[in-house]
Structures are given as C-alpha cells and as structure tokens.
Amino acid sequence: EDKVVQSPLSLVVHEGDTVTLNCSYEVTNFRSLLWYKQEKKAPTFLFMLTSSGIEKKSGRLSSILDKKELSSILNITATQTGDSAIYLCAVGAGSYQLTFGKGTKLSVIP
Amino acid sequence: NAGVTQTPKFRILKIGQSMTLQCTQDMNHNYMYWYRQDPGMGLKLIYYSVGAGITDKGEVPNGYNVSRSTTEDFPLRLELAAPSQTSVYFCASSQGLVIDTQYFGPGTRLTVL
Numbered sequence: 001e002d003k004v005v006q007s008p009l010s011l012v013v014h015e016g017d018t019v020t021l022n023c024s025y026e027v028t029n030f031r032s033l034l035w036y037k038q039e040k041k042a043p044t045f046l047f048m049l050t051s052s053g054i055e056k057k058s059g060r061l062s063s064i065l066d067k068k069e070l071s072s073i074l075n076i077t078a079t080q081t082g083d084s085a086i087y088l089c090a091v092g093a094g095s096y097q098l099t100f101g102k103g104t105k106l107s108v109i110p
Numbered sequence: 111n112a113g114v115t116q117t118p119k120f121r122i123l124k125i126g127q128s129m130t131l132q133c134t135q136d137m138n139h140n141y142m143y144w145y146r147q148d149p150g151m152g153l154k155l156i157y158y159s160v161g162a163g164i165t166d167k168g169e170v171p172n173g174y175n176v177s178r179s180t181t182e183d184f185p186l187r188l189e190l191a192a193p194s195q196t197s198v199y200f201c202a203s204s205q206g207l208v209i210d211t212q213y214f215g216p217g218t219r220l221t222v223l
Binding site: 009041044088101102 | 143145150151152153154155158168200210211212213214215216217
C-alpha cells in the first residue's frame with residue numbers, strides 16, 4: 001500500500017521566520033511528488049517534482065525532491081500571515097491516482 | 111475560467127436519505143476524481159475516472175457510486191446516507207498520465223444527522 005507521511009503535523013511560527021516542511025513516501029512506481037496549499041477551501045497547486053536535486057521556486061517558496069531518501073522538503077522563507085494554511089504533499093505512483101499525506105498545518109503569528 | 115465546479119456547497123441530510131453531488135470541469139480533462147476530507151486526515155480517494163464510461167474504485171468507495179457519461183461531468187451518488195459520510199467532498203480533474211497536477215473544485219460540505 002502506498003504511503004505518504006508529512007511532518008510536522010502542525011507548526012506555529014512568527015512572521016519573518018523560515019520554515020521547512022517534510023514529506024516522505026513509500027510507493028511503487030514513483031512518478032511525481034506534488035505540493036498543494038489549502039486555505040479554507042480547495043487545495044491549490046504549488047509544485048510538481050519529478051527529478052531529484054532540482055529545486056523548484058516560486059517567490060518565497062521552494063521545494064526539492066530526494067529520490068534516494070524518498071523525501072521532499074518545502075521551504076518558506078520570510079513567512080507572512082498569509083502563508084497560514086495546511087500544506088499537502090501528494091505522490092503520483094502506479095495508476096492514475098495521487099496518494100495524499102495528512103498535511104502540515106502552518107500557523108504564522110504576527 | 112470556471113475550471114472545476116461543484117454543487118451544492120453545503121447540504122444537511124438525514125440518515126437514510128440519498129443525494130447526488132455534482133461536478134463539472136471545462137478543461138477537457140480525461141481524468142476526474144472524488145475525494146473526501148475528514149479533519150486531520152488528508153484527502154482520501156473515493157472513485158476516479160480515466161474517461162467517459164470508465165470508472166474505478168479508490169481507497170474508500172463503500173456507500174458511494176459514480177457514473178461518467180460525458181467528459182465534463184462526474185457526479186457522485188450517496189445512497190442511504192450515514193453519519194460516517196459527514197465530510198467535505200472535493201472533485202478534481204487532471205490531464206493524467208505524465209501530467210499529475212490535479213485541479214480541485216471548491217468542495218461540498220455534507221453533514222448527515
């Protein structure tokens with residue numbers, strides 16, 4: 001059974017801090033790893049990673065995949081209150097499905 | 111740009127009632143999915159479809175049914191609603207195959223009392 005584990009499950013930081021969110025996976029026939037941000041409604045896509053060691057960046061957010069370690073990290077620098085959300089990691093493997101982790105709830109306080 | 115739309119946004123059902131959650135996408139995606147999200151539990155796949163006329167079970171299909179008669183629509187049917195089906199339901203679509211990015215609808219919050 002495919003498995004995706006995120007850590008920590010929740011995190012509280014102050015504005016301006018840098019945070020690192022972790023995602024590890026055990027899947028058969030890995031295809032891709034995706035990060036989503038979920039505020040009060042639907043998840044919105046952040047990154048898709050397919051190759052090890054290549055950093056994807058969007059503003060203050062960046063992510064990298066390590067296929068040897070079967071893991072990925074999502075970094076957010078200079079956090080803002082608008083970054084408060086649940087960050088979901090999902091892995092595409094095997095058939096056409098994504099397996100999601102439980103998410104990391106990030107709270108950024110002023 | 112509508113993307114993925116879902117109706118209704120909220121619904122309260124009594125135990126034993128039935129209902130259909132509607133999902134429509136206008137991106138011409140072949141692949142569509144239904145998830146449920148319980149607090150602190152991430153997203154669990156209920157059913158998915160790889161094209162019109164083709165559906166398959168996901169991780170938690172019991173108590174649900176789907177159909178896919180067109181590329182655009184992927185309704186989810188709840189028969190004999192139970193309190194365990196209280197959840198937020200998301201529909202998603204993707205191009206599939208190499209492109210895994212799934213685009214989500216706004217969700218339906220369902221309460222079964």
